[in-house]
Amino acid sequence: MFETIRYDVKDGIAWLILNRPDKLNAFISQMNREVKDAIKAASYDEQVRCVVITGEGRAFCSGQDLSEVDDYMDHGQVLRDHYGPMIQQIRKCEKPIIAAVNGVAAGAGFSLALACDFRLMSERASLLNAFIHVGLIPDSGNLYYLTQLVGQSKAAELAILGEKVPATEAVAMGLANRLIPSETWEEDVSAFATRLAALPTKAIGLIKGSLMTISELSFEEYLEHEAQGQRIAGLTKDHREGINAFMKKRKPVFTGQ
Structure with a gap:
């Protein structure tokens, strides 16, 4: 059904795994579309009580695949056509969505994590508002969610300086809910999702x-x-x-x- 993600429902939990590990799970338009479609499917599936989004390999999501970017691209239209619909589908989902941040979440990958209800971070993971490093502004709802979580001043610092936020710091400033040791990563994420799936x-x-x-x-x-x-x-x-x-x-x- 999908080519850039894996999607599986088990024990009331929909597992959505970004699956371009050789590209650090960077977004292409097809992945935007498939994430949107998978979240929509989970929303309507009565068997699904919780959704987990994570990445295959060593990254959560490194943002936009820059090989798709060219000098003639209308970045605003890309947001309207691909990123906006994906983020809106996540926002409309009435079921709890967990971002299981297993590695770096940069650019739109950071935005994807912010759009989820919970962020669980591996101790090896990090967050990075990378947009400034390519002369762009944070998008995909990034600043909307970021200001709600950390306030306008800290959001400005993260957006303008574009510094990497290690997992421990992300939890301390309220960007993430849990810091999970790498050796118990899978079982702790599953336990958290199972707990949510058992709630009303x-x-x-x-x-x-x-x-x-x-x-x-x-x-x-x-x-x-x-x-x-x-x-x-x-x-x-x-x-x-x-x-x-x-x-x-x-x-x-x-x-x-």
Whole structure:
């Protein structure tokens, strides 16, 4: 089905693996399209409760494959046609998405990680806003997410200086959620994804929607948005299961319904 990525669903987790290791998983237009299509498939698949995006080999994603760039390229149109639709599909997905950053995430690879809900970083991984080094600005939603995570001043520093951020520093400044030792990388990522996949999936989607609207609404408007979301959550089977489990003093078994 795909040529530049691998996609597999197992035990409620959709594994999306960027698969151009000889190019450090650099983006070509086909990869943009395939990532978008895979996220869309996961969004509609009732068996999927969590998505993990990671890279094959020693890199997460090194950004745009510069062999596709030429003097006549309209970079803005490339964003409209390829990167924008991919990032928007990730943003629309109501299921939790993990960026399992196994190596360098540079340029649009950094942007891809930022667009995910969680960032788990191998101790050997790093982040790099590489755009400035080729005379471009951060794209694919990079500064939108970056300012939310670290504030405008730090975002400006990372964008303008283009310095590499090691994994330990990324966790310390709030760019990543977990630092994972390389020797337990696969099992720890799987355990984190399994934990997310066992939670009430629809409630997670509503939480994601609320987080996205906070900066756009007044407090009063947000309270109404919150009430509407809570009404939807209250009608789910997972809510009833949570109440029943609490009353019976047992661990709830959520199904994502």
